[in-house]
Amino acid sequence: MSTTMTLAQTQQELVSEFAMFSDWQDRYEHLIELGKDLPLIAPENKTDDNLVRGCQSRVWLNAQLKNDLVHFTADSDAMITKGIVALLVRVFNDRTPEEIIGASTDFIDTIGLRAHLSPNRANGLSAMIDQMKRYAVAFSGNASTA
Amino acid sequence: MKTKDAPVTKAYDVERIRAQFPILRELVHGKPLVYFDNAATSQKPRRVIKAESAYYATINANVHRGVHTLSTKATEAQEAAREIVRRHINAQHAHEVIFTGGTTASLNLASFSLGQLVLKPGDEVLISGMEHHSNIVPWQLACERHGAKLKVIPITESGEWDLTQVPFSDETRVLAVSHVSNMLGTINPVKELIAEAKKRGIITAVDGAQAIAHLNVDVQDLGCDLYAFSGHKAYGPTGTGVLYGREELLERMPPWQGGGEMIDTVTFEKTTYAKLPFKFEAGTPNIAGIIGLGEAIRWMEDYDFAFAKASAEQGKSAFAAHEHMLLERATKELLTIDGLRIIGTAKEKVGVISFVIEGVHHYDLGTLLDQQGIAVRTGHHCTQPLMERFGVSGTTRASFTCFNTTEEVDTMVTATQKAVKMLR
Numbered sequence: 001m002s003t004t005m006t007l008a009q010t011q012q013e014l015v016s017e018f019a020m021f022s023d024w025q026d027r028y029e030h031l032i033e034l035g036k037d038l039p040l041i042a043p044e045n046k047t048d049d050n051l052v053r054g055c056q057s058r059v060w061l062n063a064q065l066k067n068d069l070v071h072f073t074a075d076s077d078a079m080i081t082k083g084i085v086a087l088l089v090r091v092f093n094d095r096t097p098e099e100i101i102g103a104s105t106d107f108i109d110t111i112g113l114r115a116h117l118s119p120n121r122a123n124g125l126s127a128m129i130d131q132m133k134r135y136a137v138a139f140s141g142n143a144s145t146a
Numbered sequence: 147m148k149t150k151d152a153p154v155t156k157a158y159d160v161e162r163i164r165a166q167f168p169i170l171r172e173l174v175h176g177k178p179l180v181y182f183d184n185a186a187t188s189q190k191p192r193r194v195i196k197a198e199s200a201y202y203a204t205i206n207a208n209v210h211r212g213v214h215t216l217s218t219k220a221t222e223a224q225e226a227a228r229e230i231v232r233r234h235i236n237a238q239h240a241h242e243v244i245f246t247g248g249t250t251a252s253l254n255l256a257s258f259s260l261g262q263l264v265l266k267p268g269d270e271v272l273i274s275g276m277e278h279h280s281n282i283v284p285w286q287l288a289c290e291r292h293g294a295k296l297k298v299i300p301i302t303e304s305g306e307w308d309l310t311q312v313p314f315s316d317e318t319r320v321l322a323v324s325h326v327s328n329m330l331g332t333i334n335p336v337k338e339l340i341a342e343a344k345k346r347g348i349i350t351a352v353d354g355a356q357a358i359a360h361l362n363v364d365v366q367d368l369g370c371d372l373y374a375f376s377g378h379k380a381y382g383p384t385g386t387g388v389l390y391g392r393e394e395l396l397e398r399m400p401p402w403q404g405g406g407e408m409i410d411t412v413t414f415e416k417t418t419y420a421k422l423p424f425k426f427e428a429g430t431p432n433i434a435g436i437i438g439l440g441e442a443i444r445w446m447e448d449y450d451f452a453f454a455k456a457s458a459e460q461g462k463s464a465f466a467a468h469e470h471m472l473l474e475r476a477t478k479e480l481l482t483i484d485g486l487r488i489i490g491t492a493k494e495k496v497g498v499i500s501f502v503i504e505g506v507h508h509y510d511l512g513t514l515l516d517q518q519g520i521a522v523r524t525g526h527h528c529t530q531p532l533m534e535r536f537g538v539s540g541t542t543r544a545s546f547t548c549f550n551t552t553e554e555v556d557t558m559v560t561a562t563q564k565a566v567k568m569l570r
């Protein structure tokens with residue numbers, strides 16, 4: 001389904017999903033569930049180079065350009081962190097580099113997630129977004145010449 | 147001694163203690179705060195907060211500098227705090243108490259200055275395998291500067307020093323070890339090890355960061371040359387700390403930082419230094435904080451009679467007894483959780499419990515406990531070599547204090563069970 005949705009629509013979808021939950025437990029259970037759908041990074045790509053700096057638990061993130069779209073894979077040793085990456089991947093996966101570079105990330109605040117993250121995790125979250133955007137920037141030159 | 151109350155077990159009035167801490171009225175995610183991160187920093191009783199703000203409101207002035215009234219009052223208040231610290235740790239002289247920014251600053255001062263004084267190529271500094279990074283890195287730096295080597299006392303499975311394998315040698319110049327481990331809670335036999343070091347003519351430094359709020363620290367009884375601690379871990383303000391040093395050694399140690407306050411006379415050719423303790427206190431000190439630290443110690447002594455007297459009478463600390471009761475309850479209850487392992491099972495422990503749970507990452511657990519209003523510490527606790535020793539990447543640590551209750555321990559155990567269910 002989500003492949004037919006625009007980036008903004010996916011963000012909206014996530015906002016609605018999280019709006020259904022009134023208490024922290026349901027919200028976190030949902031986040032943990034999301035983590036289970038994360039496109040996992042290949043074991044050989046779980047290298048120190050692919051570790052996202054600024055996260056307190058370990059997060060690996062990799063990206064490849066396929067048919068001019070950025071395809072992300074990731075993993076984490078902590079489940080909540082994995083859920084957070086999964087949420088970002090759901091929004092940014094298989095988009096053009098330009099879409100990713102131009103995307104706003106306000107939806108994270110709308111979901112109310114940032115308020116529930118410790119500063120450490122919030123830094124980790126920003127680090128993940130930065131890393132995804134950096135991949136997009138790196139690919140943006142390649143895509144047009146390919 | 148305050149013996150008008152019934153025996154400690156009956157008389158310990160936790161509500162009376164709780165009433166002293168304004169922060170305990172705060173809600174976290176809508177739930178009453180359960181503060182189990184006391185080893186990271188302790189909360190402050192109202193008296194300490196008041197003492198610090200009263201300084202600013204009524205006597206704020208720079209110390210040791212002016213002839214005017216406020217400066218005199220500020221100086222007197224700061225020096226009164228020095229005397230309170232002296233008495234509390236039973237130092238011989240007030241000028242053996244150097245005010246610093248904290249344990250880390252104290253240990254940097256100690257390692258820099260001692261390095262200059264005694265370390266030569268081939269010499270050794272002996273630490274233990276359970277040290278906080280603050281008691282590792284400064285010595286490593288000193289060793290690098292002087293071509294010396296760092297040696298390490300191994301740690302047993304229960305989280306104690308392996309006293310059969312202490313690598314003392316003829317080259318050992320300094321022994322620098324912690325009184326109490328922040329990760330394991332182990333109370334180390336520092337007095338015995340210091341005695342052994344003394345026989346070999348080794349200078350001894352103790353990291354007392356985790357001891358000062360729980361044990362009756364008596365530097366003369368311990369026999370150490372140097373003793374470091376932080377005010378903020380003993381109900382005092384952040385940015386305060388102490389390095390105690392034996393007079394004779396401090397006299398020989400060169401200054402660490404230069405600046406105002408620490409000089410006698412300055413010419414461009416040569417500077418002579420102020421006498422103790424000012425030789426080691428360059429710049430304007432944290433006057434408000436130091437006054438707060440003095441008040442924190444007086445507060446401890448008022449509420450815990452064991453702290454009120456020097457070790458001549460070895461009174462059992464009421465705080466420590468209460469914290470030990472909480473530790474035993476937490477240990478027993480947490481162990482009912484499937485796959486839970488406690489790291490640090492020494493016989494002598496303060497109220498610190500570190501654990502790992504199979505299949506559960508400590509960050510996940512810490513986050514889910516926080517959602518339930520419970521503050522614990524997760525991660526490597528600035529003891530990475532110790533984590534490696536136990537083959538874990540981090541632990542969850544609950545550390546108890548005088549105001550925690552058995553109900554809070556039960557709340558944590560229930561919350562942990564709930565989190566584990568969510569994460570498995």
Ligand SMILES: Cc1ncc(COP(=O)(O)O)c(C=O)c1O
Binds near residue numbers: 247251281353376528
């Ligand atoms: C055993 C130990 N040593 C040193 C320190 C450093 O103390 P500070 O950060 O107050 O300088 C700590 C604080 O966590 C500690 O637990």
